[in-house]
Amino acid sequence: MQISQRSFASAADEITVEVRPYKAHKIEPPSTTVTTNGEELLKFFKTMYQMRRMEIAADMLYKAKFIRGFCHLYDGQEAVLVGMEAAINWKDSIITSYRDHCTHIGRGGTMVQVMAELMGRQAGASKGMGGSMHMYHKAHNFYGGQGIVGAQIPVGAGLGFAHKYRKDGGVAFAMYGDGAANQGQKYEALNIAALWSLPVIFVCENNHYGMGTAEWRAAKSSSFYTRGDYSPGLKVDGMDVLAVKNAVAFAKKYALESGPIILEMDTYRYHGHSMSDPGSTYRTRDEISNMRQQRDPIEQVRKLLLDHKVVEAVELKKIEKALKKEVDQAVEEAKASPPPEDSMLWANIYKDTLGAHTRGLDSKIKVALR
Amino acid sequence: MKDDSRAMLFGEDVVFGGVFRCSAGLLERFGKERVFNTPLSEQGIVGFAVGAAAMGYTPIAEIQFADYIYPAFDQIVNEAAKYRYRSGGAFNCGGLTIRTPYGAVGHGAHYHSQSPEAFFTHVPGIKVVMPSGPAEAKGLLLSAIRDPNPVVFFEAKMMYRTAVEEVPTGDYTIPLGKARLARPGTDITLVGWGQQMGVLERAASVVEQADGISCEVLDMRTLLPWDREAVEQSVNKTGRLLVSHEAPITSGFGAEIVAAITKRCFLRLEAPPVRICGYDTPFPLVYEPVYMPTEAKIVDAIQLTVKF
Numbered sequence: 290m291q292i293s294q295r296s297f298a299s300a301a302d303e304i305t306v307e308v309r310p311y312k313a314h315k316i317e318p319p320s321t322t323v324t325t326n327g328e329e330l331l332k333f334f335k336t337m338y339q340m341r342r343m344e345i346a347a348d349m350l351y352k353a354k355f356i357r358g359f360c361h362l363y364d365g366q367e368a369v370l371v372g373m374e375a376a377i378n379w380k381d382s383i384i385t386s387y388r389d390h391c392t393h394i395g396r397g398g399t400m401v402q403v404m405a406e407l408m409g410r411q412a413g414a415s416k417g418m419g420g421s422m423h424m425y426h427k428a429h430n431f432y433g434g435q436g437i438v439g440a441q442i443p444v445g446a447g448l449g450f451a452h453k454y455r456k457d458g459g460v461a462f463a464m465y466g467d468g469a470a471n472q473g474q475k476y477e478a479l480n481i482a483a484l485w486s487l488p489v490i491f492v493c494e495n496n497h498y499g500m501g502t503a504e505w506r507a508a509k510s511s512s513f514y515t516r517g518d519y520s521p522g523l524k525v526d527g528m529d530v531l532a533v534k535n536a537v538a539f540a541k542k543y544a545l546e547s548g549p550i551i552l553e554m555d556t557y558r559y560h561g562h563s564m565s566d567p568g569s570t571y572r573t574r575d576e577i578s579n580m581r582q583q584r585d586p587i588e589q590v591r592k593l594l595l596d597h598k599v600v601e602a603v604e605l606k607k608i609e610k611a612l613k614k615e616v617d618q619a620v621e622e623a624k625a626s627p628p629p630e631d632s633m634l635w636a637n638i639y640k641d642t643l644g645a646h647t648r649g650l651d652s653k654i655k656v657a658l659r
Numbered sequence: 660m661k662d663d664s665r666a667m668l669f670g671e672d673v674v675f676g677g678v679f680r681c682s683a684g685l686l687e688r689f690g691k692e693r694v695f696n697t698p699l700s701e702q703g704i705v706g707f708a709v710g711a712a713a714m715g716y717t718p719i720a721e722i723q724f725a726d727y728i729y730p731a732f733d734q735i736v737n738e739a740a741k742y743r744y745r746s747g748g749a750f751n752c753g754g755l756t757i758r759t760p761y762g763a764v765g766h767g768a769h770y771h772s773q774s775p776e777a778f779f780t781h782v783p784g785i786k787v788v789m790p791s792g793p794a795e796a797k798g799l800l801l802s803a804i805r806d807p808n809p810v811v812f813f814e815a816k817m818m819y820r821t822a823v824e825e826v827p828t829g830d831y832t833i834p835l836g837k838a839r840l841a842r843p844g845t846d847i848t849l850v851g852w853g854q855q856m857g858v859l860e861r862a863a864s865v866v867e868q869a870d871g872i873s874c875e876v877l878d879m880r881t882l883l884p885w886d887r888e889a890v891e892q893s894v895n896k897t898g899r900l901l902v903s904h905e906a907p908i909t910s911g912f913g914a915e916i917v918a919a920i921t922k923r924c925f926l927r928l929e930a931p932p933v934r935i936c937g938y939d940t941p942f943p944l945v946y947e948p949v950y951m952p953t954e955a956k957i958v959d960a961i962q963l964t965v966k967f
Contacts, residue, residue, distance in 0.1 A: 357766030358944070409945035420768045420944045436770030437727060438699045471698035474730070499699050501672045507698040570675060634938070634946045 300327035304597050308532035314514050316521035316550070319539035323531045327599030329375065333530050334590045337367040338609060340391040341587060342616045343400055344560070347390065347407055350620065351564050356407045360421040363391040365559035368586035369494055370395040372533025373462065377541060380457060382430035384445045385464040387422035388494075388558075389434025392464075396431040398424065400616060404623035412626035418633060430459070439465060439472030442491070446478040449489035449549070460488040460544045468499020470513050479549060483520045486548035490540050491517070493551060494527065496558045501571045514553035527554030528584040557584070660689050662830075663717050665754070666804065667693045670704060670721025678723055679760060679819040705731035705757060709738045712752035712809070719804060725761035725813060726770045732778070739809040740784030753807035758800070760816040761789075762854050762905055763951060767816075768944040774853075774906035774937070779811050780883045780915065786810040786835055787883040791856035793824045798833030799880060806835055815854035835881045838889035844875035846965055847899035850890055850916060852879040855903050855952065862957035869958075872965050882912055890916060891923045898929035899964050903952045908936035930967035935960050 304325050311318040344364040350356045363370075366388075373383075374395045385392050390403050393414055406413030407421055414424040415433075425433040432448060435441040445463025452459040469475065470493050482489045493513040497504050504511040514522030523540065526532040533554065540550045557580045561568025568577075581588075594600050635642050660666045668682055668689075674696045676683030686694045697704050701722055708718040722728045728735075735757065743751040763772045779787045788803050788810055790796040796814065803810040815822075833839075841856060842863055851859045856878050863874035875893050879885055894900050900920055902913035913934040921932055935952045943950050 358764075358768055359771055418944060422768075422770065436768075437729075440730075468699040471700050471703075472730070473700065473702050499671075501675055502696050502698075506696060565678070628945050631946070631949070634940055634943055634949055638940055 300331065300599055302326060304330070304593070306531050306593065308529055308535065309526045311532075311536060312512075312514060312524035314512075314517070314522040314551075315519075316523070316543070318523060319535055323535045325531055325534075327594070327597065330590055330594050330597075330599060333371055333375070334587065334594060334605070335608060335612065336371050336394070337530070337587045337590065339400070339612050339616065340364070340367045340370075340394055342613055343394065343403065343619070344390065346404070346616050346620055348560065348564075350404070350407065355624065356421070357409075358420060359387070360407065360564045361388040361562065362560040363388050363558070365580070365586075366494060366496060366527065366556045367391060368530040368533055368589075369492070369527045369554045369556055371586075372530040373492070373537045375530070375534040376537035377460070377462075379429040380459045381462065381541070382432055382448045382452070382459060383462045383464065384432040384441045384448060385434055386438070386441060386466060386469065387434050387436055388466070389422065389424045392431060392434065393424035393426055396426045396429040398426045398429075398431070400619035401622045401626075404619050405626045408623060409628055410623055410626035411629055412623060416633065417626075417629045418637070439469035439474055441465065442469070442472070442475045443478040445491075446482045446487060446489050449482060449487035450485070452488050453485075458545065460490055460541050462490050462492055464492040464494060466499065467493060467495040467497060467504045467511065467513060468502070468507065470495075470516065471499075471508055479517055479520060482549040483517075488544040489549045490537070490544050491549060491551045493553045494556055495553050496556050498558075498562065498571065500562045501566060503571065512553075514551050517549065517551040520549050520551060522551035522553060524553045524555060527556030528586045529589060530586055660685070660693065663804075665715065666717040666719060667695075667711070668719045668721070669695050669697050669708075670758075671699055671723045672696055673721050677721060679816070681758075681814070681819070682721070701727050701730040702734055705734035706738065708755050708757070709734060709742070709752045709809075712739075712755040713742060713750050715754065717754040717756075717804060719756045719758060722757060722759040724771050724816075725759040725775050726773045728757075728759055728775060731757075735779070735785065735809075735811065736782050740782045742784075744784060751807070752809050755809040756800075756804045756812055757810070758812045758814060760819070761813040762816045763942070763947060764816050765947065766944075767942070767947075769941050772942040772947070774813075774904065776813055776882055776904075777906055777910060777912045780912050782883075784809070785883065786881060787813070788835060788881050789813045789815070789853040790880065791815065791839075791841075791851075791853055791878045792818065793822050794826045794831075795833065795839070795878070795880065797826050798831050799835065801830070802832045802835050805832070810835075813853060817854050833880065836884045836886060837880065838886035839878040839880055840875070840889075841878045842874065842876035844873035844897065846873045846897055847875070847901060847961055848890065848893040848897045849874050849876045849957070849961070850879060850900065850902045851876075851904065852882060853905075855905060858952065858954050859903055859957065862954045862961065865954065865958050866961045870962060870965070872961060874961065885916070887919055887923070890920055894920050894924045895927045898927055900924075900928070900932040901935060901957065901960055901964060902932070903935040903957060905937050905952060907939045908934055909939050911936050930964045933960050933964055
């Protein structure tokens with residue numbers, strides 16, 4: 290990211306930034322000149338920092354055994370979601386994989402909902418019934434995290450179909466990783482979406498490792514933006530929130546007019562694939578620390594804010610401190626929420642419970658459920 | 660893999676040993692031509708394995724969790740299982756073994772806990788094997804790999820980290836299709852497989868001490884084909900039958916056993932056969948302990964059945 294030489298002091302003043310060139314497949318790429326302002330940059334900084342701290346808190350809660358089972362963290366990839374949300378609105382729909390904690394935040398969900406869901410509590414995004422991989426926010430068209438690699442992609446094409454059928458002007462974002470990009474169902478979904486010109490944006494978050502396997506070991510072509518064949522694609526610097534915002538705005542316009550487009554976001558996850566993966570057996574520690582030093586999405590925005598004199602460094606430190614406190618409060622609030630009612634075991638399987646009942650550990654106690 | 664140069668092992672991240680370290684050290688011993696990682700493509704993994712098996716190889720394919728086997732369902736049901744039949748015996752994929760970890764693990768929730776064995780027992784042409792411990796796993800896995808039919812081999816996920824047992828060294832096989840008498844008894848027959856065996860045996864000890872009830876415990880080992888004779892023989896002796904599995908009760912494999920044994924042993928039964936299984940719910944996150952066919956539920960059912 291090159292920064293223009295002019296500098297501003299007012300948050301509302303326009304700031305112009307040159308982003309890295311996009312690589313394009315079967316389409317003329319958007320301009321690399323992106324406009325923003327201090328207010329927007331500050332918002333990006335806050336949201337990304339909040340996401341980062343939330344994932345770090347989840348890591349600690351996991352290690353303290355408050356969170357059990359499966360948990361996939363998003364830190365490092367924040368610019369993708371934050372840039373995306375800056376270019377779209379909540380009438381557009383999103384469906385994603387199991388790495389979904391921050392998607393929930395991006396869609397306007399709360400940290401308490403995320404944290405409580407992680408711990409299986411009533412205040413959780415799916416009432417404590419799903420856990421890490423299952424955040425949902427219906428009011429803002431977030432169709433959730435999915436547990437099966439790639440299974441959300443055809444569903445995303447279906448969301449696009451509904452947008453088109455209803456003529457509501459919305460687009461559907463089907464998000465998946467470089468690992469899932471080799472799943473057969475992705476190509477079935479793309480074919481149908483292209484055939485029927487559905488407003489679907491296939492977002493491949495390429496963090497370069499499908500679990501423990503490097504992209505080039507799993508994919509004959511790891512130029513995922515070209516793998517829509519007949520559908521256009523862009524490769525985007527997914528560590529640069531402004532590059533993402535610009536590309537997503539471009540893609541939304543294209544998708545509404547002409548059908549599906551693939552956005553490959555070149556990004557990086559700092560944590561391992563899941564909590565059972567230390568993340569250091571298949572890549573070097575140098576690679577991770579270089580990424581943190583050179584391309585960290587939050588640090589890039591911090592630099593812009595300081596270079597353009599939108600805020601003082603000390604201001605940002607204060608913001609960080611306040612956000613850390615917010616995260617801590619959310620954790621406490623989530624911990625205070627009770628586990629789901631026993632009756633939830635039988636709820637929501639069918640619309641009605643089909644007369645199901647549960648009983649205690651022996652035959653003498655029987656509890657009818659609502 | 661030492662004896663069969665055509666044997667190869669592949670799946671997601673198996674080169675590093677896989678999620679549960681099952682294949683640790685195999686790369687070093689057998690090389691990257693025979694031990695290799697695949698993309699995250701379950702349908703592709705099984706399709707590829709079926710093709711290799713049809714060419715006379717012995718593919719040992721891993722699906723990382725049984726919950727991920729559904730994208731490969733078509734390849735297993737329509738390609739692998741029917742290859743021999745639909746080609747009039749010209750082709751087969753008998754060398755194929757699909758290994759996959761199944762079952763509850765304490766906190767796995769919807770997509771890392773399921774027991775999908777019953778789906779596969781509905782498919783003539785494949786075998787379904789579910790070992791109940793480390794030594795059993797070794798003996799049955801070697802038999803599954805050598806069996807001239809495609810085998811789906813479900814490994815008890817909970818036991819990867821909890822089971823401690825002496826395992827026979829060297830070549831060791833256990834025949835497929837034969838049940839194991841885990842505990843002889845006279846009052847009721849308890850039937851299970853996989854990691855549920857430990858629960859059944861503990862329940863048997865509890866009722867023996869508390870009520871003097873003598874349970875005969877059978878480990879099915881193989882669900883397709885299953886050892887009807889062993890269960891029939893036992894139920895003819897005890898007059899009572901309890902089947903237990905983690906999968907939801909409705910259309911679980913317990914239903915098949917109960918139906919077949921009721922017909923075969925009708926006049927010998929002293930009580931209605933009973934099934935203690937998972938509930939008909941998706942596998943729950945925080946309510947796993949409620950969902951599970953626990954020792955206490957089995958003890959209760961044994962007592963009621965014996966008193967019937």
